[in-house]
Amino acid sequence: MINDEHILLVEDDKSLQELIEKLLQNNDYIVSKANNIEEAGKLINLFTFDLIILDVMLPDSTGLDFYKERIKDRLNTPVIFLSALSDVEDRINGLKLGADDYIGKPFDSRELVLKIKKNIIKKKSLDVVNLGKNTEFDLKKEQLNYQGIKISLSSNEIKILKLLIHNSHQYLTRDLLNKELGLDFLSRSGDMQISRLRLKIKKECHIDDLIRSVHGKGYKIFL
Numbered sequence: 001m002i003n004d005e006h007i008l009l010v011e012d013d014k015s016l017q018e019l020i021e022k023l024l025q026n027n028d029y030i031v032s033k034a035n036n037i038e039e040a041g042k043l044i045n046l047f048t049f050d051l052i053i054l055d056v057m058l059p060d061s062t063g064l065d066f067y068k069e070r071i072k073d074r075l076n077t078p079v080i081f082l083s084a085l086s087d088v089e090d091r092i093n094g095l096k097l098g099a100d101d102y103i104g105k106p107f108d109s110r111e112l113v114l115k116i117k118k119n120i121i122k123k124k125s126l127d128v129v130n131l132g133k134n135t136e137f138d139l140k141k142e143q144l145n146y147q148g149i150k151i152s153l154s155s156n157e158i159k160i161l162k163l164l165i166h167n168s169h170q171y172l173t174r175d176l177l178n179k180e181l182g183l184d185f186l187s188r189s190g191d192m193q194i195s196r197l198r199l200k201i202k203k204e205c206h207i208d209d210l211i212r213s214v215h216g217k218g219y220k221i222f223l
Contacts, residue, residue, distance in 0.1 A: 005050040005120060006030040010040045011065075011082065012059055017104075019215060020053065023109050029116075037061040041070060049077050050120050056083040068097055076115075078119035080112075129165055131223065135205040146205045156181055157197045160190075164211060164221035171218035193221055 007029050011017040015182060024031045032047065034040035037060045044052075050060060052071065054063040079099040095102065100119050103112055127140045134147045142158045144151040153161070163180055164172055176182075177190040198211050213219050 005028070005168065006032065006047060008032050008034065008040065008043055008047070008049045008052045008060065010034045010037075010053065010063065011055045012036060013055075023113065024116075027113055027116075035059075037063075037066045040066065044070065045083055051116055053116075054081055054156040055080055056081055064093055064097065067099060078123050080115055080119065082107075104146070106130070117144045129223065131201075131210060133205060133207050133209065135207060137165065137199075139165065144201075144205075148196045151200070153197075153200070156193050157200070159222070160194055160197055161221075165223070168221050168223055171214060173221045177219070183201065 007024055008194075009017060009020055009024070009031055011020065011033075017035075021031050021033060032043050032049075034043055036058050039089060040054075054067060054071075056063040058066075058095075063081060067081075081099050081102040082105060083102060084105050098120075101115050103115060107163065123138075125184060126134050127138060129137045129139065131137055137143070137146050138145070139162060142151055142162070144161070160177070160178060162176065167176075175185065177194070178185060178187050181190050181193070183189050194211065194213075201207050201210055210223065211219055211221050
């Protein structure tokens with residue numbers, strides 16, 4: 001029986017792509033495929049993946065650039081880089097950027113499956129974020145709970161909370177906030193939506209200062 005774990009495979013070598021796809025399907029994973037960065041970008045806008053297998057060298061860009069620009073601070077999704085065994089610098093650079101794992105070509109199928117399972121299990125342990133005072137946010141279910149009771153959030157409030165959690169190591173700028181919400185560059189609508197979210201968390205969850213703002217820097221969640 002196929003489970004609900006969804007993997008994005010970004011690989012331009014057709015024969016290798018087919019081999020990996022079959023391997024994943026034989027291990028009961030749902031697979032979406034991309035041949036290049038453009039296709040991969042469209043897919044990550046449509047789906048939330050449990051893991052991404054990303055080739056370093058692709059026809060329209062590099063997997064390293066794609067990871068840095070589109071994945072690193074946006075998705076709670078482990079990434080396994082594929083690279084030739086001789087490309088030591090690519091592997092080192094990927095790990096420095098924060099990638100979860102790499103596997104060299106050619107590879108043993110058993111090693112790849114073990115790395116996938118290990119990283120998905122690790123990711124699942126991070127899906128539920130403790131916000132304090134009996135409050136949790138489930139990233140997978142996109143659900144805020146206070147003492148086990150679901151707190152109603154709008155779709156944009158969910159997006160904002162996920163953005164803050166995924167960027168908890170830095171300030172979330174208005175530019176990035178507006179871009180993710182599909183707002184105009186100078187719009188103040190994102191600021192107002194954050195204010196409403198802060199008030200809702202204060203009223204429903206009794207947390208006063210979970211989301212803070214600093215002039216000239218942006219917003220930050222304090223976990």
